[in-house]
Amino acid sequence: MGWKSVVDQSFSSGHQVRQQGDLLTGEGRCGKQTVAVIGTTNHAEVGVELALAMAAAVLDVIRSHPARPIVFLVDTSGQRLRHRDEMLGLNGYMAHLAKCVEMARRRGHAIISLVYEQALSGGFLANGMMADVCAALPEAEIRVMGLPAMARVTRISEERLTELSMSSPVFAPGAKNYLKMGGLDELWEGDLSACLTDAMEHIDASDHRRKNGFERGGRMLADVVVKRVLASA
Amino acid sequence: MSRSYYESNARARIAGLLDANSFHEWLPAEARVTSPHLATLEQPAAFDDGVVIGQGSIAGKNIFIAAQEGGFMGGAVGEVHGAKIVGVLERAVRDHPAAVLLLLETGGVRLQEANAGLIAVSEVMRAILSARAAGVPVVVVIGGQYGCFGGMGIAARCASAIIMSEEGRLGLSGPEVIETARGVEEYDARDRALVWRTVGGKHRYLIGECDAIVPDSMEAFQQAIMTCIENGDDWSLEALKQEHQLLNERVKRFGTCKDGRDIWRELGWADPISIAMMDNDEFVKAAQGHRTKNN
Numbered sequence: 001m002g003w004k005s006v007v008d009q010s011f012s013s014g015h016q017v018r019q020q021g022d023l024l025t026g027e028g029r030c031g032k033q034t035v036a037v038i039g040t041t042n043h044a045e046v047g048v049e050l051a052l053a054m055a056a057a058v059l060d061v062i063r064s065h066p067a068r069p070i071v072f073l074v075d076t077s078g079q080r081l082r083h084r085d086e087m088l089g090l091n092g093y094m095a096h097l098a099k100c101v102e103m104a105r106r107r108g109h110a111i112i113s114l115v116y117e118q119a120l121s122g123g124f125l126a127n128g129m130m131a132d133v134c135a136a137l138p139e140a141e142i143r144v145m146g147l148p149a150m151a152r153v154t155r156i157s158e159e160r161l162t163e164l165s166m167s168s169p170v171f172a173p174g175a176k177n178y179l180k181m182g183g184l185d186e187l188w189e190g191d192l193s194a195c196l197t198d199a200m201e202h203i204d205a206s207d208h209r210r211k212n213g214f215e216r217g218g219r220m221l222a223d224v225v226v227k228r229v230l231a232s233a
Numbered sequence: 234m235s236r237s238y239y240e241s242n243a244r245a246r247i248a249g250l251l252d253a254n255s256f257h258e259w260l261p262a263e264a265r266v267t268s269p270h271l272a273t274l275e276q277p278a279a280f281d282d283g284v285v286i287g288q289g290s291i292a293g294k295n296i297f298i299a300a301q302e303g304g305f306m307g308g309a310v311g312e313v314h315g316a317k318i319v320g321v322l323e324r325a326v327r328d329h330p331a332a333v334l335l336l337l338e339t340g341g342v343r344l345q346e347a348n349a350g351l352i353a354v355s356e357v358m359r360a361i362l363s364a365r366a367a368g369v370p371v372v373v374v375i376g377g378q379y380g381c382f383g384g385m386g387i388a389a390r391c392a393s394a395i396i397m398s399e400e401g402r403l404g405l406s407g408p409e410v411i412e413t414a415r416g417v418e419e420y421d422a423r424d425r426a427l428v429w430r431t432v433g434g435k436h437r438y439l440i441g442e443c444d445a446i447v448p449d450s451m452e453a454f455q456q457a458i459m460t461c462i463e464n465g466d467d468w469s470l471e472a473l474k475q476e477h478q479l480l481n482e483r484v485k486r487f488g489t490c491k492d493g494r495d496i497w498r499e500l501g502w503a504d505p506i507s508i509a510m511m512d513n514d515e516f517v518k519a520a521q522g523h524r525t526k527n528n
Contacts, residue, residue: 049488
């Protein structure tokens, strides 16, 4: 779904979201609440400029609109794969964005993210995965790597990986797998405006993903292992 | 004879950095906390899943520590591996040690359990920031053979401070990944000097992506760790704004540079080629006034 349809449907009481290059910024109305909108489009490759622009937008919301909820609209094909961006320290720019999001959360901003097209590996870590509520449209593509490439790197046949992916959510692409693993909180279907309103009403600022992964049967060990570390003599 | 950090494995690094006999391991190999996903794929597992965690001391200060083992799957992060690191950080939020020390050596997410690994890296990032927000400094050390890449390269920069050696490498996409995606003209992964000028310790120190650079010895790393702990941490909006300014200036100043050497020249190094030849002390001294950093 294109970002314009996503904002039209999510902010039925009105919105002002602009696109500049691959960056989306603006605000939308959700009931009586105004929320900040920050995102990317065109399956953006997140390089240093784009990561910095998103961080600037987050800092701007913190400065100008204390406690205003922030909605990230995620569409990224991952981090930009360029020598130049690596040389400039792209990991540092991504981390900066993640830190800005964390700072916003700790200053009382609810953080919601919606993967409406693509979320691939590194591009997803710095914003979408930092959210209190991380949602996706059911048809959204979420992955680290596709199975053919994974087969090449791991030297496990694609047939075997495909077969295993039928019963395990642990490595294969797909929003449903991330939901089962606790990496996504929910899939938004139908009335997006209602989904957003509902999400804003059950903000949980703690990291609840490993608990969800356990309860949904997709990631059985993470929560257990953390608890064992906490209980170790 | 000083011991090399680079050539040591995770356990030897812990033994070399912490006070003698102070280390107490949590979920040691005997606990057999292994990855079930590797077993499903008929891949060999490690009884510690490639990361050693526990508690010890440096100069008598209580330290929580996690050390990734590059020798097991290149230090890649899977479900159990990641959860062990998260456990250390969450325990730090509860128990308030003097610092958490993360000895990172990793290519990032373990592809055999890619989704679990990606989520785990994200949980590590949030847990690092939770520890910092709770007032516990998190210090990252990078000086191993495999460097620190992938999502863990982002996680490293969420920490309070990063200490590297010249041999250490830090980035997001590794050179091989970029070469595979864009071709050898974009990035020749076999050109070791080029890789070093792009992600190596000295370059990272000069552009302000790491806070300290040390020679490759346990003693030097230990000294730097103590200094970082003494310097404390600044998790504040003000510090983030300063970082924002630094990163903004970096793009403006160096955004059109084609090579690390162009950046160093721009930083005022008359003879950038000489940097590779300098020993650590000489380099750190010469770098004063010729690097960018916070504060």
